[in-house]
Amino acid sequence: MAEVVVLESETDAGILAAASIRRLISQKPDAVLGLATGSTPMSTYRALAESLRADPLDVSRVRGFALDEYVGLPAGHPESYRAVITRDAVEPLGLTPGNIRVPNGDLATLETAGSDYEAAIRAAGGVDVQILGIGRTGHVGFNEPGSSFASLTRVKTLTEKTRIDNARFFMSPDDVPIHCLTQGLGTIRRARHLILLAFGEEKAEAIAGAIEGPVTSSSPGSVIQLHPHVTVLVDEAAASRLTNLDYYRYAYANKPAWQVV
Ligand code: F6R
Numbered sequence: 256m257a258e259v260v261v262l263e264s265e266t267d268a269g270i271l272a273a274a275s276i277r278r279l280i281s282q283k284p285d286a287v288l289g290l291a292t293g294s295t296p297m298s299t300y301r302a303l304a305e306s307l308r309a310d311p312l313d314v315s316r317v318r319g320f321a322l323d324e325y326v327g328l329p330a331g332h333p334e335s336y337r338a339v340i341t342r343d344a345v346e347p348l349g350l351t352p353g354n355i356r357v358p359n360g361d362l363a364t365l366e367t368a369g370s371d372y373e374a375a376i377r378a379a380g381g382v383d384v385q386i387l388g389i390g391r392t393g394h395v396g397f398n399e400p401g402s403s404f405a406s407l408t409r410v411k412t413l414t415e416k417t418r419i420d421n422a423r424f425f426m427s428p429d430d431v432p433i434h435c436l437t438q439g440l441g442t443i444r445r446a447r448h449l450i451l452l453a454f455g456e457e458k459a460e461a462i463a464g465a466i467e468g469p470v471t472s473s474s475p476g477s478v479i480q481l482h483p484h485v486t487v488l489v490d491e492a493a494a495s496r497l498t499n500l501d502y503y504r505y506a507y508a509n510k511p512a513w514q515v516v
Pocket residue numbers: 290291292293294295296322323387388389390391394395396397
């Protein structure tokens with residue numbers, strides 16, 4: 256089962272996730288990172304940037320694959336995930352821009368964009384660590400409820416709920432694209448380590464579904480129960496609907512010294 260760690264703050268979760276990623280890069284300088292966008296991974300990117308400033312490590316060969324991208328936004332749109340990943344992760348971490356791929360949401364090449372992306376991930380040797388947030392609908396990536404556990408990168412239709420949640424990044428809710436390209440749940444399952452982060456009460460239900468609910472495509476985050484190496488980092492509010500909370504705390508408090516996140 257996933258290792259569930261309940262932390263006092265988003266900052267603490269970011270520090271733990273960043274330490275895990277840093278350890279990976281020090282062991283494998285051309286590590287392949289799976290990069291989420293949105294608010295959730297920000298504390299991880301900030302902590303990793305801070306750690307790299309304090310104690311530099313060569314990240315020039317690190318490679319990265321974004322989880323998803325909106326379809327049809329004009330090139331250079333500030334809220335395209337290409338722009339967001341560049342701003343939030345590539346620049347602060349000092350990654351090599353040419354090593355970072357984002358699904359191509361251009362309408363002209365949409366038909367082959369998913370298979371091209373899968374081919375690129377395979378050619379890179381797969382994702383070593385996938386950073387994940389979770390939506391209120393339970394989505395990981397943009398795999399909305401009903402997404403197949405075998406799905407690969409493809410076009411999906413965002414739910415109205417997700418579009419409303421993401422409207423905060425746009426001028427108006429109507430500006431949020433309806434379609435996206437997202438790594439599938441099958442793609443995510445192939446990553447060697449998943450780090451799922453969630454903060455705040457509004458994520459509590461989705462987190463409970465992912466960790467303790469039935470494994471069902473109605474709760475896409477429950478795909479983590481099929482994965483052999485998952486770390487879930489949550490704050491108290493996001494953990495508030497977990498039934499086995501005492502056990503997760505007990506397991507973490509008694510974590511063997513040789514085990515790392
Ligand atoms: C982002 C992504 C989404 C977000 C989720 C949570 O690349 O794939 O699954 O992780 O929508 O978004 P935030 O973190 O903004 O609450």
